[in-house]
Amino acid sequence: MRHLRALCAIADTGSVRKAARQLGVTQPSLTTQLGRIERAIGGQLFTRERTGSRPTPLGRSVLCRARPIVAEMTALVTEAKDSVMLAGGARFRIGSTGNRAVAGWLRRLHARLPDTDITIRIDVSPNTLLQMVAANQLDVAFVHEVAGCPLHIPDGVRQRVLVQREPQFVALPATHPAAAKEQVALTDLAGERWMVDPSVDGEWAGLRRVFAAEGLNPRVVHGDYLTGADLVAAGEVVSPCQPTSRPRPGMAIRPLLGDPLTVRLLLASREVASPEAETNLDAVFADLEGSYREAAWTSAAYRQWLMFHDSPLLRSHAA
Template identity: 65%
Template sequence: MELEVRHLRALCAIADTGSVRKAALQLGMTQPSLTTQLRRIETSLGGMLFTRGQTGSRPTPLGHSVLSRARPIIAEMTALVSAARDAAGGVGGLRLRIGSIGSRAVTGWLRRIHQRLPDTDTTIHIDVSSNTLLQLLATNQLDVAFVQETPGLPLAVPPGVERRVLIACEPRFVCLSDRHRAAGRPAVRLRELAHDAWIVDPTADDEVTALRRVFTAAGLDPRLVHVRDATTAAELVASGEAVRPAQPTAAPAPGTVIRPLHGDPLTAQLSLASRPGSLPLPQLDALFADLMASYVDLAAADTTYRAWLDRSGSPLLPSVGSH
């Protein structure tokens, strides 16, 4: 068996996601087919590339050796294809390629960028996985990426990628039906949701792990429901069938409310990632300022989040208190 670029991409995807299942989702493959492909690659190379366990798939020493050579090859191929496509399409002028997690802050961010850089061809790639965005950034498919990281569950940051912290500790709220018994409370305790099903996105980085860790610490074991479609998730919550974690800047869907969790057991760090030299520093500073301004506007306009900031005396967004 001769190794091809697609095989190298598969190996990198498994290493980056820490799971054959997650890598298969990222690559648009079934888990059995990726498992079979991995076994053939390992047979061809004469040794195991990953150890498999309850915590996921981790590279063996041989795996690290192969990955260290595979990543530069993939990066070069990606750059070659991108340059060829630009040349074939006659692409010219200024270009800005942005990646982002799903966030309401993105709309205001893009609006500010378009106002400041009207002659720049700006594209946006939204992905639920921050690890995927970082890989796209590392392989020169993005110029900057708005990402999030769960404390204690670090992202797989590729070599050469830097992050500038936007929000050091953003709380995660909970979205529940407006008919839920806890809907009227200013903050909801986890124990009040012990008998509710919790919706999680299986493709989101460490969301399931983070929730299970919080529940275990609280002595709880609620049922988790895997739902990738946002519309279906919103309807399940509105019907009272389940609850789900929510960003504090999220807008509640009809029939739902968003409330803080007592004690803030779930948090995330938000940052803007880039490659050194990919953009001039003044432009990177401006992009960061645009994103921060968009986020502050959302926080100031959201009564629930603003009330949380006031109650906690948080220095997270000191300018919000003046609104």
């Protein structure tokens, strides 16, 4: 089955590199595995081209046999897992992009499911996590979708919307003149260097759209947001950030005027086959919702934004 899944992944993604990422293995190991499969079959299954990997006639023949087998095995495993999903002693695998709600989500899950082995996978790429849900490597994934940059939702993966439109704020040095404002216009930061992580799906494309709409072309530094936070505090860059982010010494977090950059927050899972599994997913979503409200409430800047916009998000929390 491992070999058949590898062949299907290469065909579906059109690339050994992309297939390796989807499968959670290194590219060299997948290349070696493909070589072993081809030697066992006695022929070349894919042609390697500059644009990617394409099945040969032999490869297409093998894939026609492999896909039904993989689909049947996936269905068998899914149905078996659904029958015990979140039951006592079961395993529950969650994934998430970075978000302050995750810690509270885990705390709630552990409290409600003390006999369940709960594991977590954090990844900057929402699309990677969605592929892992589709491949039955994760049970659920909490991901974000940048406005204007839709995610690739695999077949068989469903979505529940946690927040339809979450505004993205900006982290800037506490000494910056704009830090004295309640809301910061993009034009206030036009002359600053922006730190952006290009490995986060849609992040750079979404911000580029926002800059273009404002007629701006600021300097951009590519890097990870952990390093970016240090550079913001040091006065070197500004950076987009989640509204639930907490400032560190030397940093201020402010809403962007007009909320030009937003994301949609989703909980993704596979389709379930039983009412019991559906009820369990409802509880998982409720745990995440409660944790997100808690994270939003404890963020002063976000709480103020929500109250100003009379958002229904925090009403149950305030009650």
